[in-house]
Amino acid sequence: MPAPLVRDATASDAAACAAIYAPYVTDTAVTFETEPPTVAEMVLRIEGAQRRHAWLVIELDGAIAGYAYAGPFKERAAYRWSCEVSVYLDPDHHGRGAGRLLYEALLTRLAKRGFRMAAAGMTQPNKASGRLHAALGFETVGTFRAVGWKHGAWRDVTWVQRPLAGALPDFGDPPEPV
Template sequence: MSDVTLRDATADDAAACAAIYAHCVEHSTVTFEEVAPSAEVMAGRIAVAQEQHAWLVAERDGVVVGYAYGGPFKARAAYRFSCEVSVYLDPSARGAGLGRELYAVLLGRMESLGLRMACGGVTLPNDASVALHRALGFEPVGTYRRIGWKLGAWRDVAWFQKSLGGDGPPPSG
């Protein structure tokens, strides 16, 4: 993907990320949000993710065509070495390996931050996302059945996890 640049997101990327996400919110079940967030809300999400995790964007010819981010898996202290990761692409950027590239860089970043487990949820059916997670070494760990109602039907969410940094003790600090 020599024509794509991956970099840390800034507040200036919020409108582009919001537009990519809005398409997913309004036309798919890959997210359970039902109202697309504004660029201002997205800027806040970017800032929060970058406090202890990361938010990356993929840019082609100066245009953001995808993003991936990590955040806390859960709020309880015992989960502090685990993260939840997500990737979203503009429809024009799907199917060319960009999601895999974004996720690979993000997972490396999560590991460098001392995180030891990455988790991702996939609304079913979504063969492309399941294949992406498996290709990057995520293992299926379970499915929440009929957990969300979106676009007129109950939806299942499959959960995947990937070990980061081995099974030794967590980093000190």
Template sequence: MAESWLVRDATVEDAAACARIYEPYVRDTVVSFELEPPTAAEVAGRIAAALARHAWVVLEDDGRVVGYAYGSTFNARAAYDWSTSVSVYTETGRRRTGAGRALYTALFDRLAARGFRTALAGVVLPNDASVGLHAAMGFEPVGTFRRVGWKLGHWHDVAWSQRPLGTGPGEDDDPPAPPGATVDTAASAGDTRTSN
């Protein structure tokens, strides 16, 4: 592994690398509830959509994309506009290396700069590594949906957790402009370097 990693905003040119990282999660595990791995073209569309309103970041190690994280719509109803669903994926063998933490840190900064105030994450159980990462990143459990997904011959539970972004919403605070309406390019541009 290199001395340092580079976390940067994704581009659609990263789609093939992200699809490669994601494929084994879809094909061989219940971490993702997708049943067929998306093509690079499909991932390119997802990256473009995330960058338009939320954020998508990638982690490079010696110039090669080895992980990614993104925000997406939590719920399409307008009152949820300040909440975002988040996910992080790293290539096989990168668990407990700090890669997920580095990706989430950069992602949360970008999402907060765009006006999002709450991040939500669903984790298919059991998955101690993911539960541990989310707890370490400040997520608090909010509930478990029992037997909501069928994959690889079994029903699976999904535990949901959430954490504030930026200052987070106050009890009676008026919300800012809807996220994605304007982008703070100073906060969302550039690279984030982190040591292993």
């Protein structure tokens, strides 16, 4: 069996990423989107993430098994060294280490690009995501209560964060992220 391959996503990966993501949108409260993005929209998301942050896919057994990406934490200039990260896996690949491989590669890439903090929001309950983030050094910073309505219920979102380079809070004057 070939080793897992983590690589930069391209537009040609958009259909696989959209197919992985769609059940999260339609069948879970993990994401607060209510309509799955089209392949064309996924192409735009991949291209947008690649311009400044990153979007990675993992290939297992010759097929895309998941993806992880980063985007702006907030749009205002003072936040430009921080980013928000997410990971999504095909359900057949849960619990096999693919999420960890993706996130490790993503966090390394973001640190090399000059980003200093990664944050992630997790709709509750989500024990598997909580375990993954904790294993990768994310710490809980708070929970927004009843912040989203999906599938007939109000949903809480717990936020976690971790430094990407140096030790918080003494980073000194950072260079501009690439």
